[in-house]
Amino acid sequence: MSTANGYHQQYLEINVSHGTATQHELDTAVLQESIGGSGLGTHLLLEHESWKHEPLAAEASIVFAFSPLVGSPLTTSAKFAVVSRSPLTGRINDSLASSTFAIAGKRTGNDALLIKGRAVSPSILVIEENHISLKPADHLWGLPAEDAELQLRKEFGNNFSFAVIGPAGEELVRYATISHSGRHAGRGGSGAVLGSKNIKAIAVRGNKRATWHDTEGLIEQARDLSQRSFGPATEKYRELGTAANVLVFNRLNCLPTRNFQKGSFEKAEELSPEAMNIAREKIRESCAACTIGCTHVYSIPVDGRPSRTRIEYENLFALGPLCEVSDQQTVLQASQLCDHYGLDTISTGGTIAFAMECVERGFLNESWLTFGSGDALLQAIHMIGRGEGIGVRLALGSRALALELGNNTIAFAPQVKGLELPGYEPRALQTMALGFAVGTRGADHNRSGAYEVDFSEEVDRRSAKVHQARLAVETEDKAAMMDSLILCKFLRGVFDDYFAECATMLNLITGWGLKANDLIVIAKAIIDAKKRFNILCGWSPEEDTLPERMLTSALEDDRDARLNRETLETLVKAYNLERGWNEAGFLPGTSAGM
């Protein structure tokens, strides 16, 4: 086996049932085909035949995949991917986060950590290079991730980094997160997968560093990238954060409101960062090894006690307009509660908003759970996090709740493949509608950046045409590469020639001499691999669609925002052919029921 700069060329397979660890080699060819992060995690899930197991079964695998850029001086590179079969969707899930866990995890001398099995009791999985041990976590069980991490830091010291689940992960909430220094691998329920293994926390440390092909060139490249990261391409994120979307989306009728019945919220101004910046103290923070600093943390006194919470557009949209809650304090508190329990804010808000509509229509007998009620929102989050009352049913997500309730409530459950839609109204952003429909992990704005097409002069965002399928594919390819290298998507605006510059960075680290076109081919292969995994899980073409209401009704407040089933099906077919799959979406050599 040849050695590869940027990698350790091995991963650690850990079985927490037996407390054993086995090191496996990774061929250079595998690394060149999967790069790292999402790509590598998907490769390992396929290799370990994870599609055969239910997501929360002991035999199921969860992979923490690092990347060649981790540990380098390149800004925003301290990221990792958590990849598993999702308990929310039953399909592939890759959620990413930034923290020192990425750096410390890679310094264990492994490019990935693959965890199987189920510990006999709540445990902390300790990984020191290739040595693993399981320590009791009974004293941490029930604690919010932040408190548990503070306790772990006292017990283990600052040389370790941690990945921790909150109470929601312990309760197997299907959209529980894994927290790392306050950041979350958020979507798809990876926290429940870890919880099902009785693992409250993973502690990692090590001293092994990967080598770089051209250190001098890499440092120069990193300096240049950092410089550009201070420029106008990231201004929005630095000054206002992602929450800057609130007023823009509201004006364009693409701010999902009242469980996707409307595209604008009359009290959106109250929830904008422009208003919050006047009303509240705010500090700005950065992820590990990041020069952008997009994290805006607002003060939020609760019961007279000072506290703070990090705000993103997705938190605000899902816990505000989607539930028709406009009170700033309540929405910030709801966001803080999601962090407290370790809940994905998008799925939390989406599921609660769906339940609110079910109550309104008489399909769910919880009369207190009404649109616009901040108290109901907070109570519902508590009940989900604690596994109490209706919270037990809400913890399964909007699709499972709809299937239980019947009465065709599935028509307005805001999900694709079980994953709740993020804050981009598909009828008003129809390239994004396609991106949501075909996404391998479900409705998702991080694996498809198709909204960028909708916000450009290239298309009419409310009247999709077939050529937009190609544009959607291009944004997905870019995201697949970024999630495998891994770099933060907020950097994308600084690149003039995205794939060429990614190739340059990768080559400085690995010496592989790849060209832009090579990376495009690899990105497509990574998306193929995810699709292959889904097909093996039982994916069928009928899954690549949107909730029925979005295909039969215009937005209440924008009658031009209308999408019909035939148009979406035409787009999906065009997308499949553009990917080199058959019209139905099967890869060459695959079929239903494989």
Added chain:
Amino acid sequence: MKITIEYYGIPRQRVGIASELYEFDCAEMGIHDVIRIVAKKHPAFEKHCMDDGIINKHMVVNLNGNQFFQSEDGIARDGDALLILSMDAGG
């Protein structure tokens, strides 16, 4: 004719207001020409949001909540609203 300019995101930060009304002695005008007049009035906007007389690649203009314009030009008419916003929508 009267044109309303609405500012969002970074453009609003630079200009310091949410919107303003412009009056012109003509029936229609190129969108880029309108933006250049806005830029002259707001030097901070011109400095941060313009490049060679048109909005830079990190900004985009939208006409009445419908069509976007960036490198291409369009026509603004009486009663129109031009929305100036940051290009990136990710979050």
